[in-house]
Amino acid sequence: MTPPVTRRGDTGAAVAEIRDRLGRLGLLPSAEPPVDPASMCFDDEVDVAVRAFQQQRGLTVDGIVGPQTFRRLEEARWSIGDRVLSFSPTHLVSGDDVLALQQRLSALGFDLGRVDGRFGTRTDTALREFQSSVGVDADGTCGPETFRALARLARTMSGGGTGAGASAMRELHALESLCSGVADKVVVIDPGHGGEDPGAIGPSGLREKDVVLSVALQLRERLNALPGLRVMMTRDADFFVPLHERVKKARRVQADLFVSIHADSVRDHSITGASVYTLSYHGASSEAARRLADRENATVLKGGVSLADVNPALASVLLDAAQSQIMGASVEAADQVLGALDDVGAVRKKAVQHAGFMVLKSPDVPSMLVETAYISNPSEERKLRSASYQEQLARAIESGVVNYFQHHPPDGTNYANRRRDGDTVESDSGV
Numbered sequence: 001m002t003p004p005v006t007r008r009g010d011t012g013a014a015v016a017e018i019r020d021r022l023g024r025l026g027l028l029p030s031a032e033p034p035v036d037p038a039s040m041c042f043d044d045e046v047d048v049a050v051r052a053f054q055q056q057r058g059l060t061v062d063g064i065v066g067p068q069t070f071r072r073l074e075e076a077r078w079s080i081g082d083r084v085l086s087f088s089p090t091h092l093v094s095g096d097d098v099l100a101l102q103q104r105l106s107a108l109g110f111d112l113g114r115v116d117g118r119f120g121t122r123t124d125t126a127l128r129e130f131q132s133s134v135g136v137d138a139d140g141t142c143g144p145e146t147f148r149a150l151a152r153l154a155r156t157m158s159g160g161g162t163g164a165g166a167s168a169m170r171e172l173h174a175l176e177s178l179c180s181g182v183a184d185k186v187v188v189i190d191p192g193h194g195g196e197d198p199g200a201i202g203p204s205g206l207r208e209k210d211v212v213l214s215v216a217l218q219l220r221e222r223l224n225a226l227p228g229l230r231v232m233m234t235r236d237a238d239f240f241v242p243l244h245e246r247v248k249k250a251r252r253v254q255a256d257l258f259v260s261i262h263a264d265s266v267r268d269h270s271i272t273g274a275s276v277y278t279l280s281y282h283g284a285s286s287e288a289a290r291r292l293a294d295r296e297n298a299t300v301l302k303g304g305v306s307l308a309d310v311n312p313a314l315a316s317v318l319l320d321a322a323q324s325q326i327m328g329a330s331v332e333a334a335d336q337v338l339g340a341l342d343d344v345g346a347v348r349k350k351a352v353q354h355a356g357f358m359v360l361k362s363p364d365v366p367s368m369l370v371e372t373a374y375i376s377n378p379s380e381e382r383k384l385r386s387a388s389y390q391e392q393l394a395r396a397i398e399s400g401v402v403n404y405f406q407h408h409p410p411d412g413t414n415y416a417n418r419r420r421d422g423d424t425v426e427s428d429s430g431v
């Protein structure tokens, strides 16, 4: 049943239903004691909640509940475990529970294509692979037994803070090595800003959030076309993602590389050129201090060592060692991307820069932030607007990433010997 389009000022049963669903999602305070549904009003509070929901789901944020928003509200009712899930060719099952299943399978390294909340054939294949790898009957039906296996792994992956982190991570790694496709390098692409945060705005109105998304989507397409590489996006549409969520996504999939894409802006409109940043030493040490202070939140480093499992002195040494290695790898990768951008045209400085940007702070994922150009400069704004320049940028970042993976030695890079000179900017804010 499709209800009529509903918006602010409307009243009636459809409004009552919308209020109820938003309430269950925690976007509205729980409904007052039952009133006559016909008198339920689509007031300002509902309008705000609808917009928040639309933003969360990457829908057009207009506060109007049309067929698409209504369908997504409907799908949002399901959480994982609520119903048995399986592939049905005649009617694709969709919902938040399917999305959660896909996210878990994807985080475990199973290739299922789009994580879109729709139970298609690739989700079916991935689910069967998962089932056979954990010794559950591989029937493609996600019922109680499979839910239990997923829940157990989800707990181990989130760290939990129980002290069981290290053994749980070993179990997870063992599982991963059984699964096909896990040898792929995972690149997380992070288009800056989005949704209510437009980023920088050029003199003629070009918005940073739009340009960087377009470059990022092209980069995704290029990298996904290469064998052995798999891309995850922190956002793939115009919605807002908090900075710490971006870092969390990269860590959750144990990314091999994190690339944040931005466009720079300064008051002096004559300044031009691309820059590439990695985490500054100061940014890294303050983050390390924070993680050590917060050990009960069980930072688990790649390789399965949980900081909660060891004494503070050892935790500090381990974190230092891991971070040096990651920072070295970050600089190498950034250097390759900077070199490739230099071939395309103007880079502002021929050395990788260092800053304390929040999104660069994963302790176990090599990370860089690319400022593609100065959107505040009228001629660079024009270039950024053009499809051909966006493609050149995507191509350049792609070739830098590929060079890095080709040249990157598997382990043991010494950051101290490789640190480059460059300006250091300290900032915990977004860029």
Ligand SMILES: [Zn+2]
Pocket: 192, 193, 199, 200, 208, 262, 263, 430, 431
């Ligand atoms: Zn930015």
